[in-house]
Amino acid sequence: MAAFLLVLLLSVCKTIAGIEMIPYTPRVSELNMEGKITGSTFALEPPNCIFDPFVNVSDNIWLVVTFINATAKFKNPTTPQKVPPYEELYSTYAYMTMKSTLSKYPCRKDKTGNVLRVGNESSCKNDDSRTHCNGPLPSAGPFRVKFLAMDSNGSKAETRWSGPITLNKAQPWQKVDTWPGRRSGDMIVITVILSALCGVVTIGFLSTVCYECFKLWRHGPPEGQEEQRPEAFQAGRYDTHHIPPAPPAPPPPPPPMDMSNPQLIS
Template sequence: MDSLLLLLLAIAGTFAQIEVIPYIPRLTDQALEGKITASTFALDPPNCIFDSLVNTTDEIWLVVAFTNATNSFKNPTNPQQIPPYENLYSTYAYMTMKATISQYPCNRDKSGSVLRVGNESSCKNHNSLTPCNGPLPSPGPYRVKFLAMDSTGSKAETRWSGPITLNKAQTWKTVDTWPGRRSGDMIVVTVILSILCGVVTAGFVSTVCYECFKLWQNGPQENVEQQRQDPSQPSRYDTHHIPLAPPGPPPPPMDIPGSQLISASP
């Protein structure tokens, strides 16, 4: 009897209806660059959506699923059933951005506050089955909803969003390179830059040619001067900065015998 009661309670808990909030997640309407990219998209945060339904200890998750897998997605009843980002191609859905009610307050300034889905590239290759907010691997389309959970399982949820399709990168063959489709300003700038490059190149070539001509013109004269010099003669070195020494005094006269006698006679 006890086992039957437990079975009935489990079945009742499985099919128990959780609170559905009439809120539809949507892309932010703020003027942002890259609101939708090839691997991310930006949502408005669910401020004031769960205030009357959850406690401060409850968790609020974002569920991301392929559009054709939303009907088959089952809300987890315990943390072990939360589908991680790494299993996206096997479960076709994952849960990310775990938060609490304190992160979505009613008094938050909405300007500049968005939730960027797929913005965490550092955890995509960890294979640790963590609640990673990794980049979305394909254009989708995707649909999202917010889900509140407590220790016993899912507690409240929003409605699914509309389909969100990411940008698809163009292949190099599809890029139009014909100049006729470019704007007039772009053509003018391109022409001006081309002319400046040509002027700089012409000036460089002229300078090189002039220097080469100078070397060629002065080279033969220097060779002739070198040939005129006799290699057997030493190089002359003039010390212009040293004055010439004055001539020395004449030597004294030599003594002549008998000179004293001549000078002493009257």
Template structure:
């Protein structure tokens, strides 16, 4: 079985680049789970066994993340020093993250069966950063096996992954005008209040005038 796996890997080897193209296609975690796709993160299935035929103990596996409209322009780094950082995503349109020892992807490796992309909100000063994704995307991802001398194997790119659109909770609240029907009701209430006030004022004026005339008549009776 191991020999067959090695032959399959070698069959996908790019002779010019010395890079094996593995048949695995990254995908979202298959099970229903809360928060599998959010406005800034998504959860991938962790591949198992696919790097075993080529990986050494010192090798590392990275995840390359690129905007779906720019993944074809992504160039594999030749060393760790050339790994595109998270902070360069807005301009480079891609970055690499989730550096892990190749053994973490072995057939019998312990640990979670999933990987959350974008889940680190406090990696501002560290590299590699697995920071929140800045927009809904869509994004494509691939796994890259790197050794001391550079890339050794890579998976295919995933299908486009579209995040949920944010609700704008972090933005300043915007005061929206009331609906047309509500504005009409408010206007009617204001007009009614004004008319009521005018009616009350008119009634007071009339009562004042009547009282003045009545008082004047009484005085005339006494002093005539």
């Protein structure tokens, strides 16, 4: 089965100017990921199991990046020394980057989660020693890309050009639309209701506090709690024992009579 598919694949390929056309179209990754396309980069699907019938292990595989209006003018380099560097993007509107070999794109299914990030090497942007830098893209494009295989004699095989790839373009902060009309109707209704309830609760709380403070200031202390003065505290009688009071003392007895006095006897 594998041999039949290989023969069928080879029969579909055709030769254009001595370069084999690989029936593959590069495309942006279909993975659900953040930052798939940014203002200076985009993520490509890796061309795994694409180059095996056409490329040897010693050949180099490049990614060609051009502006969409420079695709037709791009000429495949005839020698490795004529590979256009990153700096030519600003003059000829095309360059080649991501130099790799066949081992980079193995015919296995265990690397389906990988992506090729185009434009993510900002450190080599101004480094003259890195002529084939994968530097950030200077504008939103649109761009087109293709893979090109080269050996010591020059270009050997290539894929089709991708469709237009347009990067995100940052908007000036003055143009950011903050009008509530961009919100959904349900969100606006819920926000208004919650805001009104918070306002009613706040007004009620403040009104209650003000009323209580005014009532205390107007009428003095609450009823049943008269102001106490120091002279109001007087000591009362206190009996330590519940004993009735003693009866009055009897009068003293009369003096004794003198029997020797006759007058007192008569």
